[in-house]
Amino acid sequence: MVLAKCTGCDERCTSKPFNTTFSWRRTDGLRKAYRAVLCVACFTSKVVPLDLDYVSVESLKCPNCGIDTEDDYDAVYITSFIPNYGKRTVESPFCGACAANYRVWVLEHARELEDQVGATGGPYPDVSGDDVLRALGIQIR
Ligand SMILES: [Zn+2]
Ligand SMILES: [Zn+2]
Secondary structure (H helix, E strand, O other), rough: OOOEEOOOOOEEEOOEEEEEEEEEEEOOOOOEEEEEEEOOHHHHHHHHHHOOOOOOOOOOOOOOOOOOOOOEEEEEEEEEEEEEEEEEEEEEEHHHHHHHHHHHHHHHHHHHHOOOOOOOOOOOOOOHHHHHHHHHHOOOO
């Protein structure tokens, strides 16, 4: 039990929470950033499914509905601090509709950051997707 409350489900976290920043660029070009404190369950349901390997795919797909977004995506950038590991950055090429849905959830569960510094930087090394799974207690093949 730790004192922090998960901003996703409003339950007190049973283990170290995942500090997570969501950011995107509005249509007017302004960058917005929001900070959430997520428990393992919320992190697993909202962030892990987006942590996909796009390097080897031929064309980008919306991580939610799977339609081709190679030429027209609406990206959401997620930076998480994985307890005991470090920083993990995920970029998600949502389609317009799914990006809008996802952002509604973020707006309801995260706090707007006034400064732009919180989203990046910090004395944390970048970690791999495997580290994220280890931090979640998921066995890696
Ligand atoms: Zn939660
Ligand atoms: Zn979609």
